[in-house]
Amino acid sequence: MTLDINQDNLYLLLPSKVAWLAGMLSEDKNISIVEAVRMIYSSDTYKQLESEATKMWHLGPVALYQEMNV
Numbered sequence: 001m002t003l004d005i006n007q008d009n010l011y012l013l014l015p016s017k018v019a020w021l022a023g024m025l026s027e028d029k030n031i032s033i034v035e036a037v038r039m040i041y042s043s044d045t046y047k048q049l050e051s052e053a054t055k056m057w058h059l060g061p062v063a064l065y066q067e068m069n070v
Helices: 014-029 033-041 044-049 061-068
Strands: none
Touching: 014 033, 014 044, 014 061, 033 044, 044 061
């Protein structure tokens, strides 16, 4: 069994990263979780995160939050 992250299995990592980001964004901006999730999925940061080639999946929630520049 291979444990390599590639474009075909990257989607498995994204929900937990989005959940962390949404919680942080919701608390910092005083918005609902739903609104925070919408902001994340429509952000340039998420577009980069969902591409394995950027290797942004290595970043933790705080670094990703900083990348969002919100």
